[in-house]
Amino acid sequence: MTAQAYSFVRTFEPEPERELCVDRHYLLCASAGALRLEAQGQAWLLPPARAALIEAGRAITVSLPQPVTTASVLFHTAFTPPPAAPLAVFDLTPLARSLVAECGAYGAADEPLDPYGEALFTALAAVAWRLAETPSPVVVPAGRSAELRRALRMTEDRLGEEVRFEDIADAIGLAPRSLARRFADETGLTWQAVLRRMRIMRAIEELAAGDTPVTKIAFAVGYTSLSAFNAAFRDLTGRSPTQYRESFH
Known part of the structure; x- marks a missing residue:
């Protein structure tokens, strides 16, 4: 049976x-x-x-x-x-x-x-x-078109840097206005909103991986201010990075 x-x-x-x-x-x-x-x-x-x-x-x-x-x-x-x-x-x-x-x-x-x-x-x-009736907001789009998927991959690869939308658009061969329309049509989000979600998702990954200090994680995912990182993290997850890490245990 x-x-x-x-x-x-x-x-x-x-x-x-x-x-x-x-x-x-x-x-x-x-x-x-x-x-x-x-x-x-x-x-x-x-x-x-x-x-x-x-x-x-x-x-x-x-x-x-x-x-x-x-x-x-x-x-x-x-x-x-x-x-x-x-x-x-x-x-x-x-x-x-x-x-x-x-x-x-x-x-x-x-x-x-x-x-x-x-x-x-x-x-x-x-x-x-x-x-399951209350899904988590910490999600990033995967993209449908080849161009948008490339833009998403390149953005994720540069999270720890000072990444610029114009540089991403230039690298994949689209005008910034055209790429912005792709983001709006395929994701319903702006590139900046997607970047923010990617940074928080990467931070969650680092929080789960070990005991790296929160400040170091904030800088590693592209934030130059711990307060800005904490605010963005709390806005998306409803908890501080430290509280989120504590919830793993």
């Missing part, structure tokens, strides 16, 4: 992007490190404080920029209703993280759940499905 739900805990070394598609609803989490995922023209970062709920059969692209330990849960489609959205990334509450950890004892996919396990997974599904 196929288990109604089971946990998957494993440690991975850094690796390039690959496609992931499973036949169950998938709660993808990291208990250590951080992983990146891309789908539907957007990209997210998953440190331990966050999770992605992915509908069964939905393909996503996953990459591991650093060593990561996953603590994920898979639900049979007959065990839970489909999520409200095909993909949602959200912050985990302490209750959700405790339930994910407790479900880690049930790792065999070919055994039925005992009553306690069934109650655990049912509770986790209820909590995760509710949290």
